[in-house]
Amino acid sequence: MSARDASGAAALHEHEVKSRISGHGIAVPRGATAASPDAVEGAATGLTPPLVVKAYGPGLLHKSDAGAVRLGLESAAAARAAAAEMLGSLQAQGYVPEGFLVEEQAPPGVEVIVGAVRDPAFGPVLLAGLGGIWTEVLRDTALRLCPITEADARAMLDELRGRAILDGFRGGPPIDRDALVKVLLAVGGEGGFVESLGDRLEEFELNPVICGPSGAIAVDARLLEAAPAPASSAYGNTPSTDFDRLFAPRSVAVVGASTKKPNFGNMFLGFYKAAGFKGRVVAVHPTAPEIDGVPCVPSLAGSGVDYALVAVPAARCPAVVRESAGIPFVQVMSGGFREMGEPALEEELLTAARETGVRLLGPNCMGVYSPAGGQTFLGGEPGRPGRIALVSQSGGLAGEVIKVGERRGLTFSKVATVGNSADVTPAELLRYLADDGETSVIGLYLEDPRDGRGLFDTLRSVRKPVAVLVGGRSGQGRKAAASHTGGMISDARVWPALAAQTGITLVTSQDDLIGALDFLDLHAGRPVPAGPGLLVIGPSGGAGVLAADVFDAAGLDLAPLPDSTRDALRELGLGAGSSLANPLEIPVGPMGRPELVRRAAQVILAQHPYPDVIIHINAQSFFTFGDTADPLLAYTHTIGALQQELRNTRVTLVLRNSECAPPGVEDSVRDVARSAGIPVYRTMEAAAVAVNAGKRSSHGTA
The missing domain is CATH 3.30.1490.20 (ATP-grasp fold, A domain)
Known part of the structure; x- marks a missing residue:
């Protein structure tokens, strides 16, 4: 074995690595x-x-x-x-x-790379792709978190852009896929080589594995073993916590409110007053009897509250937490810790929490929101209690999701902002929400999940639909990669792998997160046939063509209309001047017949059980050729009646060009549609994201 490098990693000689992998059933020369x-x-x-x-x-x-x-x-x-x-x-x-x-020397064949790297958050990650020179030229690879299953291994090979080479290209023989799958499982499966390395894995690579018609042989092998890790406070080792009192505290303390200059502490006192919190609220101040009409206590010590919100300068926060013994939950709003280059101060804060036995949320986060439990970090009256939960590492983004979501009709059960997640992690809250009887849909906004392995394990067991928006993780940084494998596994690429293995929906924007949660809230419990099938109905051939492009790019199948429906559709007056196809063009406007869309959908669905129906309406036409919202609302009521009839079909409404409607009309359309269980979107693109979320939640990975 060669000497350890500057990072403490040790590179084993090739023959040593091959001796070890051959014990796991991997063929070597x-x-x-x-x-x-x-x-x-x-x-x-x-x-x-x-x-x-x-x-x-x-x-x-x-x-x-x-x-x-x-x-x-x-x-x-x-x-x-x-x-x-x-x-x-x-x-x-x-x-x-x-x-x-x-x-x-092994006989020639298709060269494949198989490698593994320890991701800083998620642990061992397996990579497979075209090997040899193609590794660097094409970078055509697929990832999964370890341990993988046989289904994972086969899906990885199917994801490769160059998979045709594996199946025999230009007359060449197909490779023995089963043999290659066995190599992948021997490396990254249960009981495989990666698992045997445990925490010693730094980077591992077989490049190339030469694959032929009757086997696969690893002709080169590299392994970097990590230096022993120092003892640390590992995530996931904390006892299971009941977070009921976090979301429904009987009493709350706010630390940091001022008698002289209003600040964040005063703002939160105002929030609780405006929300009509029914429990006991106190401010913590060493001398004042009250602040803004709220009674004061001199210290958190002995305050007897269920939840304390701390909004003081970062340097003072550890001392405040040390006064919190007996308080179940302390949330540190203050920033200025690891995110600002002060990891030692964050470690001191965590140590204080562990010493006092409190559970710490944050630091660098806003608070908790639960209309049913009286919790809030937002101004004004809370929205109606609902079934959507959210865990967010950004307080500001969580506030936007709540406010914009409620504006669109969404209702929330529990929202927790966790910031740096020094103690309570997203994975831990996800485990709680997975068993929460008041929650049926879960959203996550994550940047650095901290306990990525715990998150992965939890997501694999959650039986509720989960939509995830991921922010950049560049702050973690990565060690310089010593192998091709390490160079090709970037932080961002881990997330699609996690989604493929757990069935969660990854979205790329705040608006899509809200849209996915809306769809899942209204439709996730509706039993629908399996498959990517989608029926699109609406006016304008051009809009239909563009819709077909959008849904095709999203992997949704616009299956042709059954031939048996054509005569019935013509009897409805359809097909004159346009083809009877999917998307189906139906004249929808102020002079049209509201029942036409409903009857056409009934005819088609009686012959072909499309799991999803997208109905799009051009709001502009209703107010260019009409002067009242009544026809538009009549269409919406008709579509709502259709959804009530179609228990095994999810109906989604796209209100195109809604800015052309007078103020308040879009809200009215949303109210009518949501009362019938129909989500409403402004664009086909937003609807495509939402429909895909529903398909993943109903039938596992797409």
Whole structure:
């Protein structure tokens, strides 16, 4: 084994790695080692040419770059000569080889890379892709978090853009996919090589694995083992917590309100007063009897509250938390910790929480929102209690999701902002919400989940639909990758892998998060047929064509209308001047017949059980060719009646060009549609994201 590098990672020699992986059932070439070129000839005795000679030693992790590989050697003597020539070349470059590995050369085939890297948050991640030179040229790879299943392994291969090469390209024979799947499982499956390494995994790579019609053989292997990790306060080791009192406290204390200059503490006191909190609220102040009409206590010590919100300068926060013994939950709003380059201060805060036995939310977060429980971090009267929960590492974004969502008719059960997640992590709250009887849909906004492995494990077991918006994780940074595998596994690429394995919906914007939660809230419990099928109905052939493009790009199938429906549709007066296709063009406008859309959908769905129906309306036409909202609302009522009839179909309404409607009309349309269980979107793109969320929640991974 070579010496450890500056990070403490140790690079094993190739023959050592191959010896270890062969014990996991991975085929490797027959070979032997030799300490010098003269010994290579003897080591090669008994091996069948053609042969390969490789040098190993310090600095020779990437042998090809240094010229430390010779291929196609036809005899043991040729192997000795190649080793001697290689030694001279390497010494001239400053390398000092420790020895040579001579092996039988594998027959040609399709070269594949299989590798694993420890992600800072999620732990071991497996990579597979086209190997050899294609690794760097195409970067065509697929990822999964370990451990993988056989279904994961096969899905990884199907995701590759170059998968046709695996199946036999231009007359070439297809590879033995089963053999390659076995390699993937031997590396990243339950009980595989990665699992055997445990915390020692830094980076591992088989590149290439040569795949042929009757097997797969790993001809190169690299392993960096991490230095032993220092003892730390690992996430996920805290006892299970009942968060009921966090979301429905009987009493609340606010630390940081001022008698002289209004600040965040005063703002939160005002929020609780405006929300009509029915429990006891106190402000913490060493001398004042009251602040803004709220009684004061001199310290958190002995205050007897269920929840304390701390809004004082960061440096004072650890001392405040040390006064909190006996309080179940303390939320530190204050920033100025790890996110501002002060990790030691955050560690001190966490230590204070552990010493006093309180559960800490934050720091650098806004608070908790629960209309049913009286919790709020927002001004004004809380919205109606609902079934949507949200865990967010951004307080500001959580506030926007709540306010914009409620404006659109969404209702929330529980919202927690967790900021830096020094103690309570998103994974822990997700476990609680998964069992919460008041929650049926969960949204997450994450930047650095902290306990990524716990999040992954929890998501695999959650039986409620989950939509996730991910912010940039560049603040974590990554160590310079010593292998191709490490270079190609970026933080951002872990999330699609996690989604593929857990069935969650990944969205890319705040608006799409709100839209997905809306759809899931209204439709997730509706039993629908499996499959990507989608029926689109609305006016304007051009809008229909564009809709088809949008939904096709989203992976949704606009299956053709059954031939058996065409006569019935023509009897409704459809098809004159337009084709009877999917998308189906129906004249919808102020002069149209509201029942036409409903009857057409009934005819089609009686013959073909589309799981989803998108009905789009052009609001502009109603107010260009009409002067009242009544026809538009009549259409909406008719569509609502259709949804009430279609228990096994999800109906979604797209109100295009809604800005052309007079003020208040869009709200009225939303109210009518939501009362019938129909979500409303402004664009086809937003509807496509939402429909995909519903399909993933109903039928697992897409």
